Amino acid sequence: MSAVHTLHNFNAPAAKRADPRVAKREADKLAKRLRRQVGQAVEDFNMIEAGDKVMVCLSGGKDSYAMLDVLLQLQRKAPVEFELHALNLDQKQPGFPEHVLPEYLSKLDVPFTILEQDTYSTVSRVVPEGKTMCGLCSRLRRGALYTHAEANGFTKIALGHHMDDMVETLFLNLFFGGRMAAMPPKLKSDAGKHIVIRPLTYCREADLEAYAGIKQFPIIPCNLCGSQDGLQRQQVKAMLADWERSAPGRVETIFRAMGNIAPSQLADRALFDFAGLSLREALEPGQPRWLVSTPAD
Ligand code: SF4
Numbered sequence: 001m002s003a004v005h006t007l008h009n010f011n012a013p014a015a016k017r018a019d020p021r022v023a024k025r026e027a028d029k030l031a032k033r034l035r036r037q038v039g040q041a042v043e044d045f046n047m048i049e050a051g052d053k054v055m056v057c058l059s060g061g062k063d064s065y066a067m068l069d070v071l072l073q074l075q076r077k078a079p080v081e082f083e084l085h086a087l088n089l090d091q092k093q094p095g096f097p098e099h100v101l102p103e104y105l106s107k108l109d110v111p112f113t114i115l116e117q118d119t120y121s122t123v124s125r126v127v128p129e130g131k132t133m134c135g136l137c138s139r140l141r142r143g144a145l146y147t148h149a150e151a152n153g154f155t156k157i158a159l160g161h162h163m164d165d166m167v168e169t170l171f172l173n174l175f176f177g178g179r180m181a182a183m184p185p186k187l188k189s190d191a192g193k194h195i196v197i198r199p200l201t202y203c204r205e206a207d208l209e210a211y212a213g214i215k216q217f218p219i220i221p222c223n224l225c226g227s228q229d230g231l232q233r234q235q236v237k238a239m240l241a242d243w244e245r246s247a248p249g250r251v252e253t254i255f256r257a258m259g260n261i262a263p264s265q266l267a268d269r270a271l272f273d274f275a276g277l278s279l280r281e282a283l284e285p286g287q288p289r290w291l292v293s294t295p296a297d
Pocket of ligand 1: 093134135137138222223225
């Protein structure tokens with residue numbers, strides 16, 4: 001995997017940034033960096049192949065706008081032909097500005113669909129008041145997206161998660177789930193019918209935020225439903241932000257570790273044959289065992 005370099009030039013002194021020529025140069029650099037990172041991720045993980053029909057999921061947030069924008073640019077120069085199709089799932093949250101995405105997408109050279117499904121009513125009925133609704137909401141959304149993709153012959157589903165989301169998920173699983181697992185750049189759904197890709201795998205959230213500002217994407221706020229991230233996610237976000245302030249680049253180092261696993265240095269017996277480590281050729285029949293077998297064995 002290639003190294004990921006992110007230069008936060010938008011932290012340049014305000015006076016310098018105010019110079020339109022400097023601002024333009026920095027904006028061009030940022031756009032180029034995002035194109036390079038998305039292109040690299042697509043190549044490293046073989047995310048898009050010739051003839052693919054890619055459903056690009058747009059929520060109205062900064063990340064998915066940036067993903068569609070960069071993929072459209074890459075499509076023009078790509079060595080293989082593939083289709084892009086934008087999709088927004090209108091979940092019927094109160095106050096959702098229905099006109100924003102169709103207006104934006106009509107101006108782009110990309111086919112699009114607004115899929116209407118009232119998951120909001122279901123979630124607000126089922127989840128007790130005061131509890132975060134995001135878990136159930138995401139599951140229902142995923143189901144709707146998978147069903148639509150299958151019914152319309154999409155070969156890939158592109159989601160706008162970025163490096164910071166992936167590292168955050170790693171710590172959520174580590175701290176609260178007792179598992180070392182994150183969000184993969186590419187995955188096959190449990191039913192084996194869908195391939196999900198995350199082209200923003202190598203992109204940093206701060207860059208995507210800056211890009212959204214420059215491009216003036218018509219952002220739809222994410223809190224329309226009144227729900228909030230769970231406390232655990234907030235804690236992990238705050239911890240990572242704190243680390244990043246005191247040790248810039250730490251998130252990228254952690255991300256690199258996700259692509260550099262040493263199973264023999266961990267303790268997962270399914271990934272490494274610790275029992276088979278022996279100076280003898282093989283365990284001999286009848287050799288005394290040190291462990292009492294458990295049903296799990
Ligand atoms: S913030 Fe609202 S719309 Fe977004 S995942 Fe959570 S419940 Fe769903």
